Amino acid sequence: MSVSAVYPRCVPTRSRLIALLAVAAAAIALAGCSAAAPARPVAAEGTAAAAPAGRAKPQVVAIGDSIAFGKGVRPDEAWPALIAAQHGWTLTNLAVSGSGFVKPGWNGDTYRQQVDTALGLHPDYILIAATRNDRGQDPALVASSADELLGELHDTFPRAHIIGITAVWGADKPPATVATVDGIVQEAVTDVGGTFLDIGYPLARHPELVQADGIHPNAAGERIVATTIEDRLAPLGVTS
Template identity: 40%
Template sequence: HPTATTRPWDHAAGVGVVVVGDSISGGHGLTTAEAWPAIVADAQGWSLTNLSCDGAGVAALGDDDDCASDYATIVGRAVDLRPEVVLVQASSNDLGLDTAEVRSATDQVVDEVHRRLPHARLIGLSAIWNQDAPPAQLASISGALRHALAREGGTYVDIGEPLRGHPTWMQSDDVHPTVRGQRAIAAAVTAAFERDHVRF
């Protein structure tokens, strides 16, 4: 985990960006360099630290063999990195949890970023689903992040459903994208940033 001595952008030219996300933004089954955050970072010249964790969400705890933490705890691990931007990806790992619990946990994540990283810009991204139509609750999970950012400060970006209709872009588990799928997500994130005039 990051410590006070691991600050990769102290002397870096690019904007310091931390990603708080799940196994999709972490590139499960692939290398971290093949995950969409690294693809976008390379294109944009960011100095990136990807703290994404398998199984994690705003309320869901990550896998025991990974971070065993929810997003608020992961935010705490970013503090010593002093990022200029924190990207938070809404997650399907929160599916099945009580809607009120997800809303409360989302508010906590946003509060934690503002409290512990007061000078960082917070950008929230909508949740990602596979090649099929997403379950209805996924919109509520993304909506909780959108509302929290609108109320408490930050920028929300809807990246759409870049994997829908493309089963060959999914790994055999139908949950995690292939390299091609990760590239599609990266393209969707980049296009959404341009559409919404999000500049770092």
């Protein structure tokens, strides 16, 4: 219902008394209009004020391969999920099985597509893993991609903490090419001021920690990887 329907428009008359009464009525009408004027609902104000609290948990994005994705285990058992739970972070896991900086994953995506998705988010932390999947790729191409993608992440999120880790290998001895990939990613991460964690090979000589394919950690293996990462993070003061 409009204000004019509730408070009829006051029309001047020939009588001074009626005019005075009309002025008084208009004043009352204006007071009524002020009280009835549309205002931002209290709930909306509360929502706006509470928006920062809605992001009280730091946001973390994971970029990686099948091991970061958690192939063969539950999503909450993959090492990025375990790290996020440890710190009380909210995780967006963008990892794709088979992917790398250069090597396309099962869906044809490389880390390029994962980073493109991450650029549309608002992460406080970025986890990015070197991967065994790039070990057979041209090192120059891996270096070019790593430099480009890490540069984009840093330029877009200059306040985000970028955390890189070495490639996760299985129970057998890794080839030298894995160390080459690790070195490339380490340089790209540190060049943009990120933190790079050398976690070694925590699954080496522990076949009980990997799945039947000999590559992917089982749930216990993922926990070992996460614990090793935490051990490297602790001295750096990374907290929730």
